[in-house]
Amino acid sequence: MTRPAPTSPPPVTLSERVAEQLRRMITQGELSPGQRLSEQALSESLDISRNTLREVFRVLTKDGLLKHAPNRGVFVAVPSIASIIDIYRVRRLIECQALREAYPRHPAKARMRQAVESGLRHRAASDWLGVGTDNMAFHMGIVELADSERLNQLFAQVLAELRLAFGLLRDPEFLHAPYVDMNQKILELAEAGEFGKAATELNEYLVHSERLVLAAYARRIEAEGLNGI
Amino acid sequence: MTRPAPTSPPPVTLSERVAEQLRRMITQGELSPGQRLSEQALSESLDISRNTLREVFRVLTKDGLLKHAPNRGVFVAVPSIASIIDIYRVRRLIECQALREAYPRHPAKARMRQAVESGLRHRAASDWLGVGTDNMAFHMGIVELADSERLNQLFAQVLAELRLAFGLLRDPEFLHAPYVDMNQKILELAEAGEFGKAATELNEYLVHSERLVLAAYARRIEAEGLNGI
C-alpha cells in the first residue's frame, strides 16, 4: 500500500468550490492570460453573488493566478519572462535541495515512481497533456521528500503558475515529451541512493527546461508583436 | 546610496489597509493565538462591514496567520510543535542555499549589514524586541540574495508565523540576544566571500535556534497543562 498523497481538505463552502473551479479554468486555459474578469458578468455566469466572487478573487490573487488592480478589476495573470525565470530559480533551489537531502525510504518515492510509469504510458499513447500532468506530479513528489507542508504548498502554487505559462505556448509535446526519460533517470539514481548525482542531474534538467520555455516564450512574443494579450 | 528593500505596494483599498492592521495586531500579540475572531464583533470594532472583513480573513488565512473552520469561524493560528519544525525546515533549506550561492556583490548585503549594526545598538540598549526585529531583517536579507520575488514572499510569511510563535514564549532577550554575534559572524564570512563557510555557520545557527524555541515551547506547554488556549 502506498500512502495517500498529502491532499488539501475538500472544499466545503461555496467560495472554496468556486476557487477550485476557477483555478482549474485558469490553469487549463479556459480563461486567457490578461483577460479581465468582470465581477458582475462572472458572478452571473457562475450564478453566485458578487461578494462571494470577491472573496474568491482575493484567494486566487494570493495564489498568483490573478492580478488585482485596485479600482480597475482583476485580470488573469500574464506570465512574463521575469516570472518564468523566478519560477525556475525557485524550482532549482527547492527541488535540488529536497532531492539531495532526501531520506532514502521516503514514501513520496512511490509517487515519483507512479508518475514516471504513468508518463511512459501517456507518452506511448501520444497523450502529451497527460505527460505534462505526470511530469508535474513527479516534481511535486520530489518536493514532498523535504517533508514540509509549507514547501509543498508553495510548490503547488508555483506549478500552477507554470502551467499557466505553458498554456501560452501551446506545444505540449515539445514541452513535456523530452523529460519522461530524464525523470526516469533521476528516479533510478534516487532509488539507488545516489541522491547527490540525482540532484546534479535534476539541476541540468531544470536548466534545460528553463531554456526551452524561455526560447518558446520569446518566439511567441516576437510572433505576436505588440498585438498580443 | 543603498537600494531600497523590495517592498510591497502600499495598501490603497480599505481591505488592504485592514489586512495590514490585523497582520500587525496578530504578529505583535494584540490578538492571542487560538482566539476566535467574530465577524460581527470585529467588524464593528474596526468600523468596517462584514463583507470587507471576510475578504481580509481569506487573505490572512492564506498567510497562515488565521485558521478558517468552515461554518465555525476564523481563529488566530496556534503555532504547534509541528509548525515550528516545519518553519525551521523551510528556513534551513532556503536560507542556507541562498547564502551558499549568493552573488558576491549583491545589494541585499547592505541590508544585512544595516540589520547587524542596528542589532548591536538595540542590544546595547537592552531593547530585545528591537533586536528581534533586526534579526528578522537580517535573515530576510539573506533570502533576498537569491533574487526571487516568490521566495521573498514565502519567507516573509514564514517569518510572520514565527513571530506569532515567539509571542507565545514571552522572553525576547532569551530568544534573540544570543544571535546578534552569530549574525555578525555570518555577515563577515559573507563579506569575505566565504559563502560556503557562512552557509555552514548559518545552518548551525538555525539548528541551535530551533532547539531553543522548541525547548521553550515544550516548557510552556507543560506549564500550561491542558488549561491553555
Add this chain to the structure above:
DNA sequence: GCATATTTGTCCGTATGTATA
C-alpha cells in the same frame, strides 16, 4: 478636456443552514 457610462469598493439588510449551549 469634458460629460457620461461603467465598474469597483463598500455598506446594509436578510434568509438559510450549521454548530453549540
Add this chain to the structure above:
DNA sequence: CTATACATACGGACAAATATG
C-alpha cells in the same frame, strides 16, 4: 432536543474611481 448564536450567501444600494465617447 430545542433554542440560540453565528457563519454563509444573497441582493440591493450608492459613492468614488475609472473607462468611454
